[in-house]
Every structure is written in C-alpha cells, then in structure tokens.
Amino acid sequence: MSFTAVDIKNLREKTGAGVMDCRQALTEANGDMNKAEEIVKARGLARAEKKADRETKEGYIASYVHATGKIAALVEVLCETDFVARNPEFQTMAKEVAMQVSAMNPENVEELLAQEYLRDASITIDQLVKQLSGKIGEKFVVNRFVRYEIGQ
Numbered sequence: 001m002s003f004t005a006v007d008i009k010n011l012r013e014k015t016g017a018g019v020m021d022c023r024q025a026l027t028e029a030n031g032d033m034n035k036a037e038e039i040v041k042a043r044g045l046a047r048a049e050k051k052a053d054r055e056t057k058e059g060y061i062a063s064y065v066h067a068t069g070k071i072a073a074l075v076e077v078l079c080e081t082d083f084v085a086r087n088p089e090f091q092t093m094a095k096e097v098a099m100q101v102s103a104m105n106p107e108n109v110e111e112l113l114a115q116e117y118l119r120d121a122s123i124t125i126d127q128l129v130k131q132l133s134g135k136i137g138e139k140f141v142v143n144r145f146v147r148y149e150i151g152q
Contacts, residue, residue, distance in 0.1 A: 025040045059085055060076075060090060061075070065102075070149060074098065075094055077090070077140060077141070090136065097129070100125055106145075
C-alpha cells in the first residue's frame with residue numbers, strides 16, 4: 001500500500017511528529033494510517049524514556065477551577081527549559097492534568113499518573129505526559145499538586 005504527501009500531512013496533524021518520522025511510520029505501516037499513528041506514539045514514548053535522567057529546573061503551574069467554583073486544583077509540571085514552559089501545548093497538557101486532579105481527587109502523584117485520562121481512557125496520565133515529552137523532546141515531571149474543595 002502506498003501513501004501520499006497528504007497522508008504524511010494528516011499524520012503530522014494528528015500526532016505532531018516531524019515529516020521524516022511520519023514518512024518512516026507510514027512506510028513501516030505500509031500506508032495504514034492507524035498503524036502509523038501507533039508507531040509514531042510508540043517512538044515518542046521511547047524518546048521520553050531516554051530523557052529520564054535529565055534535570056528539570058523549569059516548569060509551569062497550571063490551575064483549574066470547576067464551573068461550580070467549589071473545586072479547584074493547582075499542578076506543578078516541570079520541564080528542562082523555560083522555552084518549553086512557555087509552550088502552549090505544554091501549558092494545555094498541564095491544565096488537563098489539573099482538571100484530572102480536580103475531578104478524580106488522587107492521593108498523590110503516583111496515583112495521579114496511574115489514573116486513566118478522563119478525555120481518553122485508552123491512556124493514563126503518565127502516558128499523556130510522556131507522549132508530549134517525546135514529541136517536544138524534553139523530560140517532563142508532574143512534581144506536585146494541591147486540590148481544594150469547599151467544606152473539606
């Protein structure tokens with residue numbers, strides 16, 4: 001099965017991976033878009049694992065307040081550079097983690113990372129973080145969080 005430049009473009013839009021990564025994934029998958037998407041995700045997770053020993057000195061504190069105004073969460077997500085800390089994708093991911101904390105009330109970071117992601121039960125919060133880490137190319141750490149609820 002062959003693929004076109006449009007297929008590469010579509011895979012890039014879905015995954016955020018580079019042109020060459022998408023081309024290689026489509027070649028390996030014989031043009032199968034779903035299989036190629038899985039290959040790109042797996043490579044991103046592998047890249048994230050390789051960065052595990054890097055130091056994280058920068059980061060972003062994301063907040064989420066539920067629509068009722070009765071539950072809120074703050075989450076500190078660390079990264080390697082201030083450039084990535086200002087990245088909108090990084091900040092959005094951190095806000096998604098804050099929403100997860102608000103909704104699921106985990107006891108600690110380890111429990112949070114093991115939870116199924118609310119928006120996509122096929123991945124955990126840990127996988128959500130590692131997917132973006134692999135895509136951007138820096139180590140990310142969900143360092144700590146706090147959750148507030150009226151009356152507790």
